[in-house]
Amino acid sequence: MQLTPDIIAGSIFALLGSTLYAFSVVIYRSQSKEIRPLWIASIKMWVALGLMTFLFVLPLGIAPFAVPIESTLLLITSVVLGAVVGDTVYLISQERIGVSYAFPISMSFPILTYFLTIAFLGEPLILSRLVGVVLAVSGIVLLSREQKQQEEEKEQSHKFDWIGVSLAIVTAVLYAVGTTVLQVGVTDVEPVAATFIRAVFGSIAFAPMVAILVHQGMPSPTRRATKVVAIAGFFGMALGSILYVSAVKYAGAAITSVLASTAPLWAVPISIFYLKESISRVAAIGILATIAGVILVVLGI
Numbered sequence: 001m002q003l004t005p006d007i008i009a010g011s012i013f014a015l016l017g018s019t020l021y022a023f024s025v026v027i028y029r030s031q032s033k034e035i036r037p038l039w040i041a042s043i044k045m046w047v048a049l050g051l052m053t054f055l056f057v058l059p060l061g062i063a064p065f066a067v068p069i070e071s072t073l074l075l076i077t078s079v080v081l082g083a084v085v086g087d088t089v090y091l092i093s094q095e096r097i098g099v100s101y102a103f104p105i106s107m108s109f110p111i112l113t114y115f116l117t118i119a120f121l122g123e124p125l126i127l128s129r130l131v132g133v134v135l136a137v138s139g140i141v142l143l144s145r146e147q148k149q150q151e152e153e154k155e156q157s158h159k160f161d162w163i164g165v166s167l168a169i170v171t172a173v174l175y176a177v178g179t180t181v182l183q184v185g186v187t188d189v190e191p192v193a194a195t196f197i198r199a200v201f202g203s204i205a206f207a208p209m210v211a212i213l214v215h216q217g218m219p220s221p222t223r224r225a226t227k228v229v230a231i232a233g234f235f236g237m238a239l240g241s242i243l244y245v246s247a248v249k250y251a252g253a254a255i256t257s258v259l260a261s262t263a264p265l266w267a268v269p270i271s272i273f274y275l276k277e278s279i280s281r282v283a284a285i286g287i288l289a290t291i292a293g294v295i296l297v298v299l300g301i
Helices: 005-030 037-060 069-097 099-106 109-121 127-153 162-185 191-215 223-251 253-260 263-274 281-299
Strands: none
Touching: 005 223, 005 253, 005 263, 037 069, 037 191, 037 223, 069 099, 069 162, 069 191, 099 127, 099 162, 109 127, 109 162, 109 253, 127 253, 127 263, 127 281, 162 223, 162 253, 191 223, 223 253, 253 281, 263 281
């Protein structure tokens, strides 16, 4: 497969989006004592809806209704599978087995995404790209596992839990299917319009979840944490979503899934600077493996 302008542009979008996501994750983590994960997921989705409304609905009026119904349904499916159900299942898995296990398992989704695009979207099987996907995912897993395990060693240990592991695997499947469906849904839709539709239905899906848990006693976040998360969500979720959808449209689900999952790589310098963390030898190996894998995936030779 040749390195076309669309693939180059899509890869740049994916890497920029991954960088913004990494930045936002570090900020979210710094506020973890003042705000629950579901609040974070909801607030960043609602911030994304606000930006999409400003960029798309206000200037273009009723243009959202011009999107084909088939594309709309696919876009809704993609956000429900990934950002709503997928993220919720991940949070449950994380609570049962810890971040150091749940995150690496769920971040293996680019491998499944690649095979899904081959099976259902006619993506050609390129050996070097397959090797690149596996290498990049291995590096990401190694890097994120090292980072998260160091954190959990300071907090508490988690016993092996088959249910938690299974839920992490389900998360990877949901992410992979959601990304693959998004590639089909965004084919005839502009990225901003597609992101708006995803933000609308993602926001609607989170509303009852938050209401139920608040009724059951989930504490409200502090005002300071809400502001910080909203600002981080503007960059990581709002702008990041536009970049992610654009990347899927131009580079495809397989390439985007790999590049988007490199957030732990970009989180390293941010964590070193912002959280004063150090880098281990294992993490360094993970960085090198990820970079090598990304090169193979993008070039696809």
